[in-house]
Amino acid sequence: MPLLRETLDALLALQQIDTQLQRTRKTQAGLDTGADAKTKAAAARAHAQTLSQDYHKTAADLKDTELKLSTLENKLKTNHQRMYQGTITNAKELANLEKEIDSLGRQRSDLDGRILELMDEVESKKTASALADAEAAQAEGHHQSTVAQYHARFESLAGDLTTLTAQRTEAANQVEDKAMLKRYDDIRARAAGVGIARVVDRTCGGCHMQLGSQAINMALGGDELAICENCGRLLTK
Ligand SMILES: [Zn+2]
Known part of the structure; x- marks a missing residue:
């Protein structure tokens, strides 16, 4: 089993590609x-x-x-x-x-x-x-x-979409913990395409709400899975 920190890093890399994909699709549609x-x-x-x-x-x-x-x-x-x-x-x-x-x-x-x-x-x-x-x-x-x-x-x-889609497949393959990958995709499906967010100035980078100390410590530590209480997204450093 990979370390949680590795999984979170891989998911964050995947999120960056997913965000680009989303933006590119939106630009194309508009x-x-x-x-x-x-x-x-x-x-x-x-x-x-x-x-x-x-x-x-x-x-x-x-x-x-x-x-x-x-x-x-x-x-x-x-x-x-x-x-x-x-x-x-x-x-x-x-x-x-x-x-x-x-x-x-x-x-x-x-x-x-x-x-x-x-x-x-x-x-x-x-x-x-x-x-x-x-x-x-x-x-x-x-x-x-x-x-x-x-x-x-x-x-x-x-x-661009073809390139990003290939990159997405590659990045998803990098996430060894498939249960976490599914969890990330499920959150993305109901949370405007964002499944994992960084802690930014003690707030959730996804919903921008203030986070409790425990959630922040867990997210920064990376030994335990931290979830934003407000938006339900995975949190990472
Ligand atoms: Zn949040």
């Missing part, structure tokens, strides 16, 4: 998978598409309005020709033609104003659309690089 960046990129792309559709719609409106103006100008030209050719002699017919020319003139003025407005709108919407497009591309790039970083970091930590 890595940024890029899910948030993905959501943001999708929202930015949707926004860019909305602005692009809006821009194209306004550009189409402008084309339509320019076409209307062109049609109207042709009509005006024809009416002017009829007016000044002198072929219409009927007074009422002439009056009607004059009215129509006036009406077409007002419509042309309205269309001119509308075209100027639309040209401004098309310009500003084109700029906004291009900006949103660039922002979406940037967000997509950020998502891709986040995912790439995640995979690289995950693989690196997986490598």
